[in-house]
């Protein structure tokens with residue numbers, strides 16, 4: 058897996074899936090939904106985030122519902138990875154499932170300020186603040202999870218399974 | 228050493244003699260539930276080139292989040308769900324006349340102790356009230372389950388809440404779980420399994436247990452178990468199930484932590500915006516003006532919740548500035564509440580009764596809030612924007628506290644009305 062470098066957007070503790078993608082937009086097309094990502098916490102975010110940016114957050118990131126729109130919309134906006142003090146379980150699974158890199162890293166919230174440059178090595182679970190020159194070790198991801206992430210998520214895995222079983226395409 | 232409920236179920240489902248916390252396993256799924264999320268699962272499977280599912284008899288699909296469809300967009304989603312159900316031959320489908328998934332599945336006899344169940348909904352933990360390992364997953368994981376019948380799991384540590392004492396009048400199991408969140412935080416059980424045990428857990432009705440298992444996910448849990456007992460067997464009688472073994476954790480199972488919860492002097496609790504662990508006792512919550520009051524959802528839309536509301540509201544009128552919305556969690560409950568006079572008493576008091584569905588709970592169906600409005604709700608989440616405007620506030624409480632607050636137009640101690 059490649060090293061990720063990008064600009065940091067900072068968020069606090071308990072960022073829930075309802076603020077990531079509000080309920081009223083979850084059945085809207087992605088083009089519409091992504092305009093509202095995290096707007097209750099930072100109205101500038103969805104407009105100003107650019108491809109390759111990295112989210113750094115506090116504890117329990119992604120708590121709340123099972124809506125996969127949350128990691129989906131972050132990915133659609135170009136977010137390259139989320140590093141947080143800790144993740145809520147379903148968000149963590151969903152991010153891996155759709156191929157969005159995530160890394161639990163206690164202490165990371167105080168390592169960064171918004172706008173600084175981060176370098177992320179998911180494989181080695183290392184986080185570096187390029188602006189300030191500090192490094193932290195995160196909690197390494199299990200091999201099976203790294204495997205799914207390196208394939209770009211669970212769907213590519215399913216696709217190759219489908220081909221193996223020679224299931225006729227619709 | 229013995230195993231906890233989570234370990235026993237994951238060991239069985241992954242074909243191993245024993246598993247230990249931290250281990251990754253691939254487990255066979257006993258039952259998969261999908262609500263409107265089925266539309267997204269369908270699209271994922273199509274994208275991956277799958278045209279059939281592993282076992283159409285092990286999938287339950289239903290419509291509950293937008294029922295009846297409030298917008299053209301949601302009507303289209305319902306169409307996709309119905310088409311997918313037909314195409315895959317899914318054997319259990321419940322449309323507009325059933326209710327909220329976590330209420331309907333137990334009622335229809337789909338949930339048995341010891342099962343491993345995944346659902347496209349975070350409150351799938353509710354099935355823990357029946358001794359089943361239920362947990363929420365997303366649409367991509369569910370596509371994998373639909374295709375293969377399997378999923379990877381990390382075996383969780385288990386923590387226990389030992390429930391002791393007798394609940395004072397007007398204090399409900401909702402108040403216990405809110406006080407646990409308030410005291411130990413919204414992530415005390417992050418990625419862990421929870422077992423609610425002790426004399427009070429045994430005494431509790433299934434409905435009260437379901438409220439706590441439901442909200443186990445609000446303290447981060449992957450599973451939220453009660454130990455299945457005779458009450459579970461009695462409930463399942465006549466619901467299409469034959470016999471099944473009652474499962475229990477081993478006496479020498481390892482627990483990461485055991486918390487003693489003594490409830491004898493517990494007050495009704497209120498979770499302030501915007502987090503379930505921002506909890507205060509009702510006595511410290513006076514003078515918060517209420518515009519809407521809501522009793523319903525998979526957390527508190529059951530008959531015992533409606534009965535509690537009647538106890539407080541009967542013969543009285545809801546405050547002129549408050550709209551009280553009540554939504555029975557299922558058709559079965561709705562019909563029972565008609566038969567026993569519950570709905571009539573509630574309507575007389577000024578309640579609007581909604582169709583069995585999620586309603587305003589997640590912010591996309593009727594009963595939403597405008598800016599600067601406050602709602603006291605017997606539901607499970609009070610995130611910013613969860614019930615409409617991002618400038619609205621939702622306060623979480625028991626149905627008793629909601630009912631009393633509806634009478635006074637401000638957050639009110641239900642014990643004043645009992």
Ligand code: SF4
Nearest residue numbers: 350524525585588589
């Ligand atoms: S009632 Fe609310 S919490 Fe329960 S399944 Fe529906 S939206 Fe989710």
